[in-house]
Amino acid sequence: MEWASLCTQLLVGLSRSMILFIVSAGMSFILGVLRVPNVAHGSLYMIGAFSAFSIYTYFGMGSTGFWLALLLAPVVVAVVGFVAERLLFCHLYQREHLMLLLFTFALMLILGDLVKMVWGPKYSSIMPPGGLKGSISILGSAFPRYNLFLLIIGPLVAVFLWLFTNRTKVGKICRAAAVDREMVGALGINVSWVFAAAFVLGCYLAGVAGALVAPTVSITLGMDHDIIIEAFLIVTIGGLGNIWGALVGSLIFGVTQALGVLFWPQFAIVFPYAAVVIVLLMRPKGLLKSVW
Amino acid sequence: MQKKDKWPWLSAAILGILVLLPFMLPRFYTYIIALIFVTALLAMSLNLTVGYGGMYQFHHGVFYGVGAYTVALILTKTSWPKWVAFLAGPLAAAVVGFLIGWFCVRLTRLYFGMLQISLGSLVWAIVFRWYSFTGGDDGIHGIPMPSFISSLKSSYYFILAVVTVCIYLLYRIVNSPFGRTLQAIRDNPDRCEAVGVNVRRHQLVAIVIATFFAGVAGVLFVVLEGSVFPDLLFWVLSLEIFIMCLLGGWFTFVGPIIGAAIIVSLRTFVGIYTEYWTLILGVILILLIFFLPEGVMGFVLERFAQGRGELGKRRG
Numbered sequence: 001m002e003w004a005s006l007c008t009q010l011l012v013g014l015s016r017s018m019i020l021f022i023v024s025a026g027m028s029f030i031l032g033v034l035r036v037p038n039v040a041h042g043s044l045y046m047i048g049a050f051s052a053f054s055i056y057t058y059f060g061m062g063s064t065g066f067w068l069a070l071l072l073a074p075v076v077v078a079v080v081g082f083v084a085e086r087l088l089f090c091h092l093y094q095r096e097h098l099m100l101l102l103f104t105f106a107l108m109l110i111l112g113d114l115v116k117m118v119w120g121p122k123y124s125s126i127m128p129p130g131g132l133k134g135s136i137s138i139l140g141s142a143f144p145r146y147n148l149f150l151l152i153i154g155p156l157v158a159v160f161l162w163l164f165t166n167r168t169k170v171g172k173i174c175r176a177a178a179v180d181r182e183m184v185g186a187l188g189i190n191v192s193w194v195f196a197a198a199f200v201l202g203c204y205l206a207g208v209a210g211a212l213v214a215p216t217v218s219i220t221l222g223m224d225h226d227i228i229i230e231a232f233l234i235v236t237i238g239g240l241g242n243i244w245g246a247l248v249g250s251l252i253f254g255v256t257q258a259l260g261v262l263f264w265p266q267f268a269i270v271f272p273y274a275a276v277v278i279v280l281l282m283r284p285k286g287l288l289k290s291v292w
Numbered sequence: 293m294q295k296k297d298k299w300p301w302l303s304a305a306i307l308g309i310l311v312l313l314p315f316m317l318p319r320f321y322t323y324i325i326a327l328i329f330v331t332a333l334l335a336m337s338l339n340l341t342v343g344y345g346g347m348y349q350f351h352h353g354v355f356y357g358v359g360a361y362t363v364a365l366i367l368t369k370t371s372w373p374k375w376v377a378f379l380a381g382p383l384a385a386a387v388v389g390f391l392i393g394w395f396c397v398r399l400t401r402l403y404f405g406m407l408q409i410s411l412g413s414l415v416w417a418i419v420f421r422w423y424s425f426t427g428g429d430d431g432i433h434g435i436p437m438p439s440f441i442s443s444l445k446s447s448y449y450f451i452l453a454v455v456t457v458c459i460y461l462l463y464r465i466v467n468s469p470f471g472r473t474l475q476a477i478r479d480n481p482d483r484c485e486a487v488g489v490n491v492r493r494h495q496l497v498a499i500v501i502a503t504f505f506a507g508v509a510g511v512l513f514v515v516l517e518g519s520v521f522p523d524l525l526f527w528v529l530s531l532e533i534f535i536m537c538l539l540g541g542w543f544t545f546v547g548p549i550i551g552a553a554i555i556v557s558l559r560t561f562v563g564i565y566t567e568y569w570t571l572i573l574g575v576i577l578i579l580l581i582f583f584l585p586e587g588v589m590g591f592v593l594e595r596f597a598q599g600r601g602e603l604g605k606r607r608g
Binding site: 088091099102103112225233240269284 | 348395398399401402403406407409410411413414417418420421422423526527528531535538567568570571573574575577578581582585
């Protein structure tokens with residue numbers, strides 16, 4: 001019994017890690033290319049969850065609704081990100097670093113209140129589609145099917161990101177811009193649009209994570225504040241801007257959190273923070289190499 | 293030179309007005325102004341590291357919270373003399389500041405800020421969950437205050453007096469040889485290192501001083517509110533203080549006071565009319581980023597005292 005609960009708890013932690021990974025991969029990507037910690041990332045994630053809820057309700061709260069929400073909610077978030085970037089953010093790239101950070105904070109404040117205006121301060125939730133409802137038995141204890149689905153999606157996103165950054169031209173340009181933006185500009189590439197592409201991709205990932213997490217939590221205001229600090233820490237322990245680092249970081253974060261729940265529930269949220277501190281004390285610049 | 297001679301008179305006049313204010317204003321406004329004092333001290337303490345030290349002190353709220361919680365815990369859980377609690381608050385904040393700063397000064401820029409956020413969040417998480425000791429997310433309410441500061445008016449004067457002394461001390465620190473060295477480190481750490489300045493030690497001392505004053509602000513918060521809650525240590529508050537510095541003008545001494553006054557009054561008065569005050573704050577911030585990048589005070593100084601002082605130097 002002890003082993004079974006340990007095992008399920010580990011799996012729950014891993015599936016939580018997958019959500020964290022998708023959020024922090026987006027943040028890490030933006031950080032790597034634009035060199036700005038995107039404080040508004042949590043708000044974009046929240047918008048993803050809320051718009052998934054709206055799309056889900058619009059299409060009749062069934063399996064179709066869920067799959068369409070998963071497909072369209074990230075696009076909504078990407079559009080929000082694109083508008084914010086082209087309208088305002090792109091004029092600030094020459095400015096001092098802290099001003100960019102300040103801008104993303106202002107964006108967070110605005111988006112947070114816009115969500116409150118559009119969706120209101122109520123709790124909403126989504127049911128997983130037919131095939132992913134219920135739970136299966138692993139070593140005699142129940143494990144939700146939807147979490148298994150998350151465990152499959154997470155690595156898929158990682159592979160997709162790897163293919164994007166290594167096999168496509170835009171991805172390669174993004175990587176180059178992360179290392180040396182002047183050089184990329186000197187080669188005749190419009191760096192401003194590279195930044196836009198990176199920002200929109202990051203936002204898209206935040207939307208994906210928001211839509212994916214929607215069936216497992218109650219969708220509510222304030223979910224942005226909780227996720228953002230976790231994503232920050234994951235990005236930091238992984239190595240700023242390194243997407244694989246984000247994966248390692250989220251695994252550490254999710255698993256320590258899950259084990260914390262098992263061993264000392266009251267202080268469960270302290271465990272991941274302690275793990276982060278230990279990692280940072282040993283490797284202050286993160287586990288994997290930072291891109292800059 | 294002429295300009296410099298005006299400052300003591302100006303400060304004395306402002307102080308005189310502030311002393312008279314509680315007799316003229318209703319209770320609510322007295323309370324708001326006292327809250328502005330507390331927040332202003334907090335923002336100024338942060339500015340010592342951000343504006344003068346050039347460090348990304350991203351999680352300054354932790355030290356504010358540690359100061360507040362220390363005094364609250366000693367007042368409610370022990371029967372020690374009250375003055376011990378009031379001394380222990382800032383000291384505890386400085387000790388935590390030393391411990392966190394000890395690790396942070398090894399890093400620079402964004403890494404510094406990120407490490408501080410993670411260490412600070414650890415403190416927050418412990419306070420947030422340790423129900424039996426800190427009250428968890430409920431916080432501690434109804435903290436008994438010594439009788440001489442139990443009324444709003446008396447606590448107003450207590451806060452005004454302490455904040456005035458602290459601002460004077462901060463002013464002396466900023467203009468001391470230590471303060472000058474700190475600004476030199478901000479502008480060019482490599483050169484300072486080369487001429488034999490111990491960069492890390494100076495930064496660490498600056499952090500300890502700043503966290504001490506943040507602890508003082510935390511104690512004053514308890515004096516004013518009579519309660520503490522974990523949001524004092526949450527990263528949102530830390531970013532808010534950071535914004536006060538940027539908003540008021542982080543390369544000026546009085547900038548953070550103005551930033552704190554703007555943010556506190558915005559939250560209070562816009563909050564009366566609409567629940568969407570953060571939206572308005574966000575819009576104001578964006579306007580500020582685009583049109584007043586040096587902050588309100590930086591703009592004023594640039595306008596009325598062109599080429600003078602630090603702004604000119606930093607631009608050059």
